[in-house]
Amino acid sequence: xxxxxxxxxxxxxxxxxxxxxxxxxxxxxxxxxxxxxxxxxxxxxxxxxxxxxxxxxxxxxxxxxxxxxxxxxxxxxxxxxxxxxxxxxxxxxxxxxxxxxxxxxxxxxxxxxxxxxxxxxxxxxxxxxxxxxxxxxxxxxxxxxxxxxxxxxxxxxxxxxxxxxxxxxxxxxxxxxxxxxxxxxxxxxxxxxxxxxxxxxxxxxxxxxxxxxxxxxxxxxxxxxxxxxxxxxxxxxxxxxxxxxxxxxxxxxxxxxxxxxxxxxxxxxxxxxxxxxxxxxxxxxxxxxxxxxxxxxxxxxxxxxxxxxxxxxxxxxxxxxxxxxxxxxxxxxxxxxxxxxxxxxxxxxxxxxxxxxxxxxxxxxxx
Amino acid sequence: xxxxxxxxxxxxxxxxxxxxxxxxxxxxxxxxxxxxxxxxxxxxxxxxxxxxxxxxxxxxxxxxxxxxxxxxxxxxxxxxxxxxxxxxxxxxxxxxxxxxx
Numbered sequence: 001x002x003x004x005x006x007x008x009x010x011x012x013x014x015x016x017x018x019x020x021x022x023x024x025x026x027x028x029x030x031x032x033x034x035x036x037x038x039x040x041x042x043x044x045x046x047x048x049x050x051x052x053x054x055x056x057x058x059x060x061x062x063x064x065x066x067x068x069x070x071x072x073x074x075x076x077x078x079x080x081x082x083x084x085x086x087x088x089x090x091x092x093x094x095x096x097x098x099x100x101x102x103x104x105x106x107x108x109x110x111x112x113x114x115x116x117x118x119x120x121x122x123x124x125x126x127x128x129x130x131x132x133x134x135x136x137x138x139x140x141x142x143x144x145x146x147x148x149x150x151x152x153x154x155x156x157x158x159x160x161x162x163x164x165x166x167x168x169x170x171x172x173x174x175x176x177x178x179x180x181x182x183x184x185x186x187x188x189x190x191x192x193x194x195x196x197x198x199x200x201x202x203x204x205x206x207x208x209x210x211x212x213x214x215x216x217x218x219x220x221x222x223x224x225x226x227x228x229x230x231x232x233x234x235x236x237x238x239x240x241x242x243x244x245x246x247x248x249x250x251x252x253x254x255x256x257x258x259x260x261x262x263x264x265x266x267x268x269x270x271x272x273x274x275x276x277x278x279x280x281x282x283x284x285x286x287x288x289x290x291x292x293x294x295x296x297x298x299x300x301x302x303x304x305x306x307x308x309x310x311x312x313x314x315x316x317x318x319x320x321x322x323x324x325x326x327x328x329x330x331x332x333x334x335x336x337x338x339x340x341x342x343x344x345x346x347x348x349x350x351x352x353x354x355x356x357x358x359x360x361x362x363x364x365x366x367x
Numbered sequence: 368x369x370x371x372x373x374x375x376x377x378x379x380x381x382x383x384x385x386x387x388x389x390x391x392x393x394x395x396x397x398x399x400x401x402x403x404x405x406x407x408x409x410x411x412x413x414x415x416x417x418x419x420x421x422x423x424x425x426x427x428x429x430x431x432x433x434x435x436x437x438x439x440x441x442x443x444x445x446x447x448x449x450x451x452x453x454x455x456x457x458x459x460x461x462x463x464x465x466x467x468x
Contacts, residue, residue, distance in 0.1 A: 139467075180432050238436060239417060241464035271465045288457055293468040297444060299433045 003175040008205040008348070009194055011182050011217060013034050014044035015096040015158070016340060017209035017332040018165040023345025024207075025172045032203070033169065034196055036213075037179040041272060043211050043333065046232050047302020048262055049158040049254075051052060051091065051245060051335050053151040054098060054125055062359040065227045067332070068120050069356075070339035071152060077338040079155065085167035089156050090255055096153030097128075097136060098249045099144055099289050107143040113148055125150040136203040139243050139290050154332045155247040157254065158334055165337075179307035182210075185220040189324040191268075202347075207348055208327040210268075211307050222321030224362050227329055228267070229305040233274050237296040244290075251286050258295060261286045261330070307331055310365060316344060317362040328364070374407050387456040388466035396452050403428060403435045407456070414447065414460045437461070 006029075010021040013035025024031045036042075047211045057064025071093070078091035100106040110127045117123050126132070129146040136149060145318055170176055177199070184195040185206060194201045206221060208214045218225035239257035247253075250263045264278050279301055287294045307329055309315050314330035326348050347353050381398070382396040384435040389409060396405040406414055414437050425435035428448045435447040436458035438459040 238433065239464065241466045242418070243467060255418065296467055 002197065003030055003032050004201045006140060006175065006201070006203050007257065008029040008032070008207060009034060009192070009201050009203045010207045010209055011194070012148060012208070012210035013166070013178070014042060014209070014211060015162055015165070015337055016211070016328055016330065017207070018162065018330055019168055019333075019337040019340035020207055020209055020345050020348065021174055022165055022169045022172070023341035024349055025169065025174050026341075027346055027349035029205075029349055032171075032175040032177060032201060034180040034182050034194065035178050035238070036181045036210075037178065040181075040268070041212060041229070041305045043304060043306045045159065046234070046272075046302075046306055047334050048234075048247075048249075048252060048260065049155045049161075049334060050096065050252070051093065051154045051156055051251070052096065052249070052332070053087075053123065053152045053335075054148055054251075055109070055112060055116070056335070057119060058115050058333070060311075060313055060359065062356055064116055064119040064123070066314070066339055066343075066360075067335055067355055068152070069343070070336045071154070073338035073342055074154065074156075074335075076137065076343065081161070081168055084171055085164040087099050087164035087167055089152060089161040091162050092154040092231075093152070093154030094246060095136070095149055095151040096155065096247045097133065097147045097149050099133060099140065099147040100276045101144055101285070101288055103145045106147070108138075109148050122151070124152060131292070132347070136246050136264050137244060137248070137290075139292050141289060141291050142290060153247070155252060156334060160254075161334070161337070165180055182217065185217065185325075187221060187325065190324065192322075192325065205324045205348065206326070208325070209329065211329065212305060214327055214329050218315045218327055221324065221325035222315060222319040223327045225315060225327050225329055226365050227309055227315075230268055230308045230331075231264065231268050231272060231303050231305055232262060232267040233278050233282065233301060233303045234265045234270075235267075235279060235286075235301045236299050237261070237293070238299050240296060243292070249280075251290060259293065260301075263294075270305065272305050274301050307333075314360045315362055316347075316360045318348075318355050335345050370446060373394050374412075374462055376408060385452055385454040385456075387454075387458060388453050390460055391456045397456065398452065400452050401428075402437065402445075402447050402450045402456070402458055406435075406437070406447055406460075411460060418464060423458065 056067040178198045214225035237259040244253035319325040413424040436444040439445045
């Protein structure tokens, strides 16, 4: 039965919205997710599936702590997701590497990791030269400067994770409404009315988890979500025999044998297409790192728009003028999925706000 | 277990014929066909293996799904549905995953 008067409406059915929605169900709330249709921008299909700790929060100790906390929760979170959905998110946490072609790149990264270690003393990493990298990844070029290995990095199958989240959400009694783009939200007498094509929903709480759509929706409930699109292009190769035992930040191999190549960061507005020049640059870097990729055939490419706040850090805030309305948006929806389900959702459900979240309040964007 | 598909050649105007080998065995095939059509005509509806599941074969017949990958002459993993047959062509169905080198 479709719940149009739930306890909470979550606007956005991607990795962030569904992780929060699923967490809210575990808080014993009735939850309805309103999602756009198939042609939405969907950052959930524009990511690399990394559950990544190294390099995150160099400029923000609270973000480093939130990232580390979520990554640590991921193994149990993945098992729970698989139990409740029957779908394996494919999470592994054996470590990961970021690779550098040049010596100055490596020196910069090493310095950043040292800073990160000061923020989060539990962060483990190694600075490696080319020979050190090749102990983990024998097919890496001997000509690279080196890289950083952290045993705390991992990866997951992002599409299977999204599938598992949705299946788990519905299995636990959540209502998922696709092709239900929210046009308007009104707040009156402590309750929210949401209008979508052919539907009107009412609830005491609303969570805006609509990625780029949050910019339009936030002002409706007295919030400010200054998010901008950042395009990432990705290349997918034919399935080949396994040769990459660990993920890297720009090249990883999936369990099916596919090699996924990133990683671009472009400010091109709402254009989720691909550009030959960018793909060529990605291919040049990937083959410089792993020469044997030269003969791999590219099967498909696509672009996707991801979310970026002005400082790159997440935004979690409850509206002051419309209490009960929340915004939750971030760049690393995969890594933070466990935290979204187990820390953000309880806060939204009415538990005490973790001190950790204060940094991510939107007041920091006010001039 | 997935059903084994049976294809039947429909009546059509006779055309020229070429000889190709599939896994070393010679077959006469319609010169107008793609390699995928020739594979299906000779019972090879599954032509490759995957690391995480059962064997796969031609599906979309239009260059989109990449499930019809076979070794054609010296090139590994070519799309059979996008490659017309040619006299003397050697088609090999991989029993294992391609190893990049």
